[in-house]
Amino acid sequence: xxxxxxxxxxxxxxxxxxxxxxxxxxxxxxxxxxxxxxxxxxxxxxxxxxxxxxxxxxxxxxxxxxxxxxxxxxxxxxxxxxxxxxxxxxxxxxxxxxxxxxxxxxxxxxxxxxxxxxxxxxxxxxxxxxxxxxxxxxxxxxxxxxxxxxxxxxxxxxxxxxxxxxxxxxxxxxxxxxxxxxxxxxxxxxxxxxxxxxxxxxxxxxxxxxxxxxxxxxxxxxxxxxxxxxxxxxxxxxxxxxxxxxxxxxxxxxxxxxxxxxxxxxxxxxxxxxxxxxxxxxxxxxxxxxxxxxxxxxxxxxxxxxxxxxxxxxxxxxxxxxxxxxxxxxxxxxxxxxxxxxxxxxxxxxx
Amino acid sequence: xxxxxxxxxxxxxxxxxxxxxxxxxxxxxxxxxxxxxxxxxxxxxxxxxxxxxxxxxxxxxxxxxxxxxxxxxxxxxxxxxxxxxxxxxxxxxxxxxxxxxxxxxxxxxxxxxxxxxxxxxxxxxxxxxxxxxxxxxxxxxxxxxxxxxxxxxxxxxxxxxxxxxxxxxxxxxxxxxxxxxxxxxxxxxxxxxxxxxxxxxxxxxxxxxxxxxxxxxxxxxxxxxxxxxxxxxxxxxxxxxxxxxxxxxxxxxxxxxxxxxx
Numbered sequence: 001x002x003x004x005x006x007x008x009x010x011x012x013x014x015x016x017x018x019x020x021x022x023x024x025x026x027x028x029x030x031x032x033x034x035x036x037x038x039x040x041x042x043x044x045x046x047x048x049x050x051x052x053x054x055x056x057x058x059x060x061x062x063x064x065x066x067x068x069x070x071x072x073x074x075x076x077x078x079x080x081x082x083x084x085x086x087x088x089x090x091x092x093x094x095x096x097x098x099x100x101x102x103x104x105x106x107x108x109x110x111x112x113x114x115x116x117x118x119x120x121x122x123x124x125x126x127x128x129x130x131x132x133x134x135x136x137x138x139x140x141x142x143x144x145x146x147x148x149x150x151x152x153x154x155x156x157x158x159x160x161x162x163x164x165x166x167x168x169x170x171x172x173x174x175x176x177x178x179x180x181x182x183x184x185x186x187x188x189x190x191x192x193x194x195x196x197x198x199x200x201x202x203x204x205x206x207x208x209x210x211x212x213x214x215x216x217x218x219x220x221x222x223x224x225x226x227x228x229x230x231x232x233x234x235x236x237x238x239x240x241x242x243x244x245x246x247x248x249x250x251x252x253x254x255x256x257x258x259x260x261x262x263x264x265x266x267x268x269x270x271x272x273x274x275x276x277x278x279x280x281x282x283x284x285x286x287x288x289x290x291x292x293x294x295x296x297x298x299x300x301x302x303x304x305x306x307x308x309x310x311x312x313x314x315x316x317x318x319x320x321x322x323x324x325x326x327x328x329x330x331x332x333x334x335x336x337x338x339x340x341x342x343x344x345x346x347x348x349x350x351x
Numbered sequence: 352x353x354x355x356x357x358x359x360x361x362x363x364x365x366x367x368x369x370x371x372x373x374x375x376x377x378x379x380x381x382x383x384x385x386x387x388x389x390x391x392x393x394x395x396x397x398x399x400x401x402x403x404x405x406x407x408x409x410x411x412x413x414x415x416x417x418x419x420x421x422x423x424x425x426x427x428x429x430x431x432x433x434x435x436x437x438x439x440x441x442x443x444x445x446x447x448x449x450x451x452x453x454x455x456x457x458x459x460x461x462x463x464x465x466x467x468x469x470x471x472x473x474x475x476x477x478x479x480x481x482x483x484x485x486x487x488x489x490x491x492x493x494x495x496x497x498x499x500x501x502x503x504x505x506x507x508x509x510x511x512x513x514x515x516x517x518x519x520x521x522x523x524x525x526x527x528x529x530x531x532x533x534x535x536x537x538x539x540x541x542x543x544x545x546x547x548x549x550x551x552x553x554x555x556x557x558x559x560x561x562x563x564x565x566x567x568x569x570x571x572x573x574x575x576x577x578x579x580x581x582x583x584x585x586x587x588x589x590x591x592x593x594x595x596x597x598x599x600x601x602x603x604x605x606x607x608x609x610x611x612x613x
Binding site: 232246248 | 455
């Protein structure tokens with residue numbers, strides 16, 4: 001084929017693409033190893049072998065290791081580590097879904113004002129010192145705020161029959177701007193609580209519990225399941241409104257449904273960890289370079305890779321730096337410049 | 352013969368803007384229809400009506416005797432394919448992957464493409480002359496190449512009805528003739544089983560390929576009939592405000608117009 005021997009950037013990329021099942025297995029193994037290693041790192045160092053023994057014994061309803069080590073692994077580190085990994089997976093999957101339904105590779109949970117809504121709800125709860133629902137007060141308030149923000153964005157953008165990409169993002173930016181001002185006001189009014197609010201806003205996994213793990217896991221499974229169920233539909237969405245509709249998709253309904261479920265995933269994540277940016281943006285980008293744009297592959301791979309990334313970031317912030325840096329600050333510091341790079345490249349390509 | 356599409360007293364529009372207030376038409380199966388008219392005449396609106404993308408405010412559009420609104424979207428996708436006017440892809444799918452998306456309505460949710468799906472995709476790629484582009488990324492193709500990919504995707508969908516919304520307007524003449532010729536051949540070979548409905552800007556291309564033309568102007572269907580009846584010089588002058596003469600093209604004998612250039 002003489003013509004196909006001409007410049008074919010795609011085929012070069014294809015040659016580098018690993019088999020998908022291998023990549024998925026590799027990411028899974030990496031995540032499992034990372035979880036065990038991370039549980040051993042910290043103020044009290046515990047060998048990986050002992051961590052593994054404690055976890056396996058717990059799963060088999062047995063007991064291993066001494067009481068202090070067991071408490072450190074099972075009650076302190078594992079909840080935090082698992083929450084970090086699950087939040088990372090959640091945000092990355094939500095990122096893939098948002099990008100697919102908005103037809104915009106630069107969209108992510110934050111473009112829609114979801115995180116600002118959650119942050120506003122949570123800071124209100126912190127300001128009011130809400131305690132009527134115990135430890136769940138702040139997460140619930142964040143959750144409510146996120147949902148209200150999504151509804152506002154959907155309402156604002158839904159006037160033109162479909163949630164056409166640009167108006168939706170614009171609506172997200174407007175709502176986020178208003179909510180940010182709201183958060184500023186809450187901080188101004190907060191006085192003594194201000195440091196609590198600021199620290200929460202920066203994003204941290206400190207003091208997470210098994211209840212948090214369960215909450216994020218439930219939201220994550222829902223998002224992942226629905227994303228996988230609609231995987232091929234999401235590919236077809238890339239053809240645009242009329243193209244996708246002519247292939248049998250009820251685009252407005254599909255978009256609304258996935259938007260809501262991905263927003264739920266994001267909201268729950270933000271409610272337990274504060275604002276953690278760029279995971280939902282960078283992970284799908286890197287994966288597209290590796291395995292292409294097929295959402296059926298992107299969604300599970302993004303779940304694993306997002307989990308690994310945030311586990312790594314949290315472990316660095318928790319166990320490797322002399323003073324704990326909020327993980328949201330860390331991801332923004334690393335992710336921000338990375339985002340600029342992708343953005344610049346995208347502009348250069350004229351896309 | 353039973354009508355494929357029919358509409359009676361149809362009023363339709365977008366938001367505040369009404370395009371049609373009383374549209375009546377009948378389209379028979381197996382024909383190559385051209386939708387013609389000046390910008391804003393209602394060509395895309397009519398296509399949206401026929402695709403059930405737009406519901407009539409009053410009146411009804413029937414497809415095979417039943418209101419279009421009574422069909423499920425997924426069922427319609429087995430009957431009607433569309434080559435939309437605008438096409439832009441933000442994700443790096445390959446040409447073959449995009450053409451394979453045409454098989455989406457035929458494939459159960461978690462099924463992989465089978466022999467027949469691959470065959471129809473191969474056939475569409477060859478017919479559009481893009482078989483050697485199939486592993487390229489769609490985002491890296493020229494506008495004309497992308498447009499051929501979209502037409503191939505619609506052919507792979509393998510539906511009785513194919514609609515094109517200005518599908519050849521961004522193509523050079525060689526590819527325009529190639530695409531319209533391919534469609535015409537598909538239409539004729541199917542012997543009444545395949546219908547093409549194409550909004551076309553170029554009057555001479557429409558006159559050369561269409562069996563019948565629907566001439567729209569300001570939300571009204573002015574005339575419907577064979578090109579030589581519809582595209583008379585006096586009609587063209589009234590609707591498009593240009594002077595022209597008609598002639599038979601040397602060789603094919605197709606009805607054509609020669610404009611008076613100012």
